[in-house]
Amino acid sequence: MPVLIYVDHADNHIKKSSFEALTYGVDLASAMGTTADAVVLGTVADNLASLGKYGIKKVYQVADAKLNTLDAQVFTQVIGEVIANTGSDTIVFSGNVTGKAVAPRLSARLKAGLVTGAVGLPDLSSGFTVKKTVFSGKAFAFVQLLTTIKIISINPNSYSTKEVGGTAETRQLSIPVPDSKLKVTATNKVSGSVPLSEAEIVVSGGRGLKGPENWGMVEELAGLLGAATACSRPVADSHWRPHHEHVGQTGLAIAPNLYIAIGISGAIQHLAGVNRSKVIVVINKDPEAPFFKAADYGIAGDAFEVVPKIIEAVKKLKGK
Amino acid sequence: MKILVCISKTPDTTAKIAFTDNNTKFAADGVQWILNPYDEWYALVRALELKEKDGSIVLHLINVGGADAEPVIRKALALGGDEAIRVNTDSRDSFSIAAQIAAYAKTAAYDLILTGKETIDFNGSSIGAMVAELLDMPYIALATKFDLNGTTATVTREIEGGEEVAEAGLPLVVSCQKGMAEARIPNMRGIMAARTKPLKVIEGVAVEALTAISSFSLPPAKAGVKMIPADQAEELVRLLHEEARAI
Ligand SMILES: Cc1cc2nc3c(=O)[nH]c(=O)nc-3n(C[C@H](O)[C@H](O)[C@H](O)COP(=O)(O)OP(=O)(O)OC[C@H]3O[C@@H](n4cnc5c(N)ncnc54)[C@H](O)[C@@H]3O)c2cc1C
Ligand SMILES: Nc1ncnc2c1ncn2[C@@H]1O[C@H](COP(=O)(O)O)[C@@H](O)[C@H]1O
Numbered sequence: 001m002p003v004l005i006y007v008d009h010a011d012n013h014i015k016k017s018s019f020e021a022l023t024y025g026v027d028l029a030s031a032m033g034t035t036a037d038a039v040v041l042g043t044v045a046d047n048l049a050s051l052g053k054y055g056i057k058k059v060y061q062v063a064d065a066k067l068n069t070l071d072a073q074v075f076t077q078v079i080g081e082v083i084a085n086t087g088s089d090t091i092v093f094s095g096n097v098t099g100k101a102v103a104p105r106l107s108a109r110l111k112a113g114l115v116t117g118a119v120g121l122p123d124l125s126s127g128f129t130v131k132k133t134v135f136s137g138k139a140f141a142f143v144q145l146l147t148t149i150k151i152i153s154i155n156p157n158s159y160s161t162k163e164v165g166g167t168a169e170t171r172q173l174s175i176p177v178p179d180s181k182l183k184v185t186a187t188n189k190v191s192g193s194v195p196l197s198e199a200e201i202v203v204s205g206g207r208g209l210k211g212p213e214n215w216g217m218v219e220e221l222a223g224l225l226g227a228a229t230a231c232s233r234p235v236a237d238s239h240w241r242p243h244h245e246h247v248g249q250t251g252l253a254i255a256p257n258l259y260i261a262i263g264i265s266g267a268i269q270h271l272a273g274v275n276r277s278k279v280i281v282v283i284n285k286d287p288e289a290p291f292f293k294a295a296d297y298g299i300a301g302d303a304f305e306v307v308p309k310i311i312e313a314v315k316k317l318k319g320k
Numbered sequence: 321m322k323i324l325v326c327i328s329k330t331p332d333t334t335a336k337i338a339f340t341d342n343n344t345k346f347a348a349d350g351v352q353w354i355l356n357p358y359d360e361w362y363a364l365v366r367a368l369e370l371k372e373k374d375g376s377i378v379l380h381l382i383n384v385g386g387a388d389a390e391p392v393i394r395k396a397l398a399l400g401g402d403e404a405i406r407v408n409t410d411s412r413d414s415f416s417i418a419a420q421i422a423a424y425a426k427t428a429a430y431d432l433i434l435t436g437k438e439t440i441d442f443n444g445s446s447i448g449a450m451v452a453e454l455l456d457m458p459y460i461a462l463a464t465k466f467d468l469n470g471t472t473a474t475v476t477r478e479i480e481g482g483e484e485v486a487e488a489g490l491p492l493v494v495s496c497q498k499g500m501a502e503a504r505i506p507n508m509r510g511i512m513a514a515r516t517k518p519l520k521v522i523e524g525v526a527v528e529a530l531t532a533i534s535s536f537s538l539p540p541a542k543a544g545v546k547m548i549p550a551d552q553a554e555e556l557v558r559l560l561h562e563e564a565r566a567i
Contacts, residue, residue: 010479010480015480070479071458072449072452072458072459072460072461073452073453073456073457073458073459076453095445096480097461097477097478097479097480100445100449100461100462101449101459101460101461101462102449103446103449104414104418104444104445104446104447104448104449104450104453105449105450105452105453105459106453107415107446107450107530108415108419108449108450108451109453111530112530113415113530113531114414114415114446114530114531116443116444116445116446117443117444117445129534132443133443134442134443134536135331135337135440135441135443136440136443137539138337138538138539139337139536139537139538139539140536140538140539141442141533141535141536142534142535143531143532144531144532144533144534145530145531146529146531146532147530181458181488181489182458182460182486182487182488183486183487183488184484184485184486185474185485185486185487186484186485187479187482187483187484187485188482188483188484188485189479189482190481190482193481194481195480195481195482196481197480198480198481201567225567236498243464243498243499244464244483246498249333249357249440250358250361250440250498251498253443257566258560258566258567268333268334269333269334272333272440275539279560279564279566281560282545292545292547293542293545294542295542295545296542296543296545296546296564297545297546297556297559297560297564298545298546298547298548299547299548299549299550299553299556300547300550301550301551302550305550306550306553309551309553310553310556310557312553312554313553313554313556313557313558314557314567316554316557317557317558317561
């Protein structure tokens with residue numbers, strides 16, 4: 001049975017995290033000796049046949065504009081119908097906001113074993129066992145899915161996309177879409193900036209920056225690197241920065257390629273949200289700050305002197 | 321109006337994470353257990369605020385777990401709430417926990433069910449959605465604000481790169497995160513009152529787990545930090561570009 005990958009979109013375009021899910025699903029299908037299909041709910045401007053370049057064979061679409069806003073109840077019902085149509089028995093989601101709302105609902109609907117926060121392909125040598133992060137990134141668990149239908153929701157930024165070339169066949173499915181019981185009345189996007197959960201590079205500031213008026217250099221560095229900005233919990237609690245920038249055990253957990261921590265001590269609860277970053281840079285004036293133990297590169301120095309120098313060096317590197 | 325808040329017990333955020341029995345069990349010796357922060361700070365406290373505004377609200381707490389969860393349930397009751405229900409099983413599979421909560425909720429007609437965004441030990445972020453599906457209720461995940469106006473809920477939820485405001489009728493299931501409310505500390509009166517509040521223990525229904533954890537592992541230790549002198553920012557940028565290939 002083919003693997004089915006749920007493809008998520010926003011503002012008319014497929015989300016980056018969904019491309020990771022596509023590659024994951026294609027690799028999984030080849031390990032299982034089957035093919036990979038994708039499903040899109042709602043409408044997008046992107047050319048769906050071009051998903052073939054990730055190795056997708058068929059793209060199913062339920063092109064009802066009602067599906068352009070997330071209602072987990074409606075989405076679950078429609079995806080359930082798609083699965084009944086396609087006979088897929090392995091479903092892949094990206095664990096982004098949509099995946100978090102829909103994948104577990106689908107699991108309950110189909111009585112299908114679910115693993116969320118997956119960070120690698122399943123081990124198929126005995127059963128179907130998937131590695132996932134637990135204890136907020138401080139450990140991994142190996143979870144066996146015991147049911148015929150299996151659902152995997154992968155951690156964003158844990159699988160790199162790969163293009164293999166090809167064109168997918170596209171198929172429209174006419175599945176009746178029930179009316180949503182939710183009414184979206186406002187959408188506030190932080191304009192121009194990179195969404196934190198999808199960012200490759202994150203520049204983050206802590207209480208060491210003393211006050212919100214000092215975030216100019218954080219934003220400048222982030223701008224130069226095409227990075228998102230983040231902060232420690234006390235910074236969000238003091239309203240120096242918006243809540244959605246708070247990373248850590250009780251904030252967002254992120255896994256960028258590069259995390260630059262400025263004036264953050266590196267408390268265990270902070271590390272819990274950032275320790276899956278590939279490269280960690282710490283700038284802290286206290287050489288004993290615990291964060292250095294979790295870092296790849298460190299500068300023990302005053303952020304107000306060091307960061308402007310880094311900005312200059314990055315400008316030079318980028319030829320600006 | 322009846323509200324149900326789902327509460328779980330998790331190891332303290334500073335607990336040492338280690339495993340025993342050939343890496344199949346969490347090493348719980350000496351570990352402090354706390355109320356899962358998302359359940360406490362956001363779901364429970366927001367429910368308490370709603371109840372403070374509208375005294376007619378009945379607020380119940382539910383935990384699926386063994387008797388060892390009772391100190392944490394009492395702590396939740398010390399913050400507030402009218403009574404707690406413990407479904408006496410120790411299953412750790414998200415679906416079976418959700419099925420227990422749903423089976424109980426079916427008998428009691430709640431208008432609103434709140435969960436935390438996720439447990440900080442298993443990080444499933446699943447149970448709210450599963451409960452909603454099992455009860456055929458709408459579900460809003462990752463809420464950062466919640467308000468009630470009669471029987472209409474106004475909920476702000478996280479979306480990639482921002483927020484979205486949605487209105488929904490009741491009944492409704494919502495998972496709660498940062499922004500919903502500010503953390504509180506129970507006061508002496510609350511702690512005294514909690515001792516006599518009802519904590520009902522009910523037996524679970526038969527459900528089959530869909531998943532099982534076969535083992536755990538710890539991430540490999542970091543190779544160690546490379547320190548760069550404070551006056552050599554350019555060297556850091558060079559290393560990030562050439563060695564780490566991160567910029
Ligand atoms: C249950 C629980 C959950 C929590 N969840 C989270 C969470 O999700 N995320 C989170 O971040 N925290 C969380 N915390 C809080 C956490 O324990 C720490 O208190 C917090 O991370 C500290 O933030 P900070 O590093 O910005 O501030 P501080 O600890 O005050 O550290 C500031 C740092 O800046 C350095 N500094 C000062 N001046 C300068 C300068 N001029 N240049 C360079 N460096 C400078 C200092 O040396 C210090 O290391 C949680 C706590 C609890 C109890
Ligand atoms: N054993 C439990 N009993 C009651 N509620 C729970 C239990 N485990 C988790 N929950 C609730 O479900 C939410 C999400 O948990 P999880 O899906 O495991 O990350 C938690 O924040 C709690 O509100």
